[in-house]
């Protein structure tokens with residue numbers, strides 16, 4: 324089998340005595356959608372922080388596209404094609420929707436140490452930004468102030484920004500967080516399309532979404548991966564049923 | 575799970591199509607307000623002459639100099655989100671560059687300005703690179719410490735007057751010509767520097783560089799997540815602002831024909847912050863207005879009592895309590911509502 328796009332080996336992170344990431348290993352292959360599920364506080368966001376470079380790991384390695392990126396900064400990782408979205412929406416409210424995406428294009432299009440020409444009038448940046456917005460069905464909102472979008476639209480923008488970085492692999496931290504039925508249907512449909520062009524690591528609580536989208540699912544409980552497999556395998560896994568799905572069904 | 579609950583939340587809210595962050599005064603309104611201020615200043619010398627109060631020009635020049643310094647601080651404070659408490663040091667370094675060179679017989683304004691810009695930019699580069707390793711209140715403290723360091727360095731420099739400062743024998747020259755010798759010409763040169771600095775910084779804040787700076791102000795983690803390292807951008811802004819403040823110092827030395835370490839004291843740095851906050855951070859035109867208001871207020875309150883600083887303090891507290899965005903914010907609320 325070819326080398327995985329993302330290879331995580333024995334990754335660890337503790338906050339004081341609390342081992343939040345406790346020897347996590349998994350692989351993500353090109354064009355795969357790999358979902359990571361787990362109860363609240365399992366350490367999913369912490370894992371995303373470690374993979375994206377927001378948080379330094381205590382030990383273990385992260386390889387991306389054949390390169391050891393364990394010690395790389397967040398900026399170096401995104402330049403190599405590893406982008407993330409945030410569980411807590413973190414778009415730039417004061418800028419237009421278009422500028423939010425255009426800035427991510429700007430980051431990889433020549434020097435940003437240019438001091439005179441108005442950035443918002445740079446058509447090449449805006450064109451690429453618009454393309455990213457179109458992929459999340461936000462192009463008709465391009466000139467709105469980002470802060471004025473509805474919650475669902477903000478979640479869409481969150482994904483568009485990650486796309487606009489030109490990433491090969493998207494780390495999506497609960498893209499459906501806080502969305503209602505209709506909003507989440509839009510986002511799920513959108514991720515179906517993204518799957519065709521991008522490798523995705525998807526953190527999600529919404530089981531329907533996960534089982535509809537994922538090629539493989541890993542289950543994180545108390546910082547450990549207790550199972551990895553196809554959605555069917557994971558659904559049938561006794562430990563998973565006990566630790567996670569059982570609790571879901573009981574609820 | 576939470577499905578359904580957020581459906582109740584206000585959908586879409588009010589259509590908000592105005593993208594500009596600073597509202598009116600960050601867009602075309604800012605240019606208009608600045609044009610009005612510059613035009614009013616441009617006709618001041620003939621008016622002062624007509625009403626027989628030439629000293630007005632001297633006061634106004636002093637205001638212009640501090641407006642340039644406040645403008646430069648706005649780049650750091652308002653756009654770069656760096657609360658620098660040592661900005662007066664750059665003004666002082668610029669002023670000392672003039673006085674020290676002059677004491678060695680080098681009077682040319684271009685040479686002096688180049689030296690002033692070089693020295694203050696270098697000081698900004700070194701101290702900024704160190705200060706930016708810290709955040710929040712530590713950043714305030716360390717910039718304050720560097721400012722005080724520059725202050726005490728000048729106090730100890732007895733060859734150049736130490737604590738007493740240094741008097742200039744004459745104003746700077748240009749290719750040997752005493753072009754700044756009249757108060758009116760110094761005034762217009764200062765006005766030209768202020769207007770150019772305003773236009774330059776305006777372009778800068780809208781450029782690629784400025785956009786990254788504004789994005790970083792709003793959310794540095796987001797900016798890193800899309801591939802920008804805030805440090806380089808913030809440091810560059812710090813250096814540009816330091817250099818511009820140094821240039822203000824060149825004009826200050828000429829205006830006062832005297833330099834002293836007092837120009838660099840932390841109180842001066844604090845006053846510059848007050849001018850920026852009073853005028854409205856991150857608007858460029860605001861801090862110009864802030865400098866004008868602050869210095870006029872200072873003059874005016876000084877007529878009433880020697881405790882004018884107390885009065886000023888009270889006014890500032892009221893301003894902070896009852897207005898948002900300083901003078902610029904207030905003007906915006908007065909006129910900005912007309913926007914559809």
Ligand SMILES: Nc1ncnc2c1ncn2[C@@H]1O[C@H](COP(=O)(O)OP(=O)(O)OP(=O)(O)O)[C@@H](O)[C@H]1O
Pocket residue numbers: 338343361362363364365366367368369370410
């Ligand atoms: N900076 C921190 N310092 C101390 N503890 C932390 C820190 N960040 C996270 N934790 C703890 O680590 C654990 C995992 O948190 P994390 O946010 O990664 O969980 P999660 O799986 O993303 O949860 P959720 O489903 O609620 O988003 C929690 O117990 C949390 O309190």
Ligand SMILES: [Mg+2]
Pocket residue numbers: 367368369410
């Ligand atoms: Mg989380």
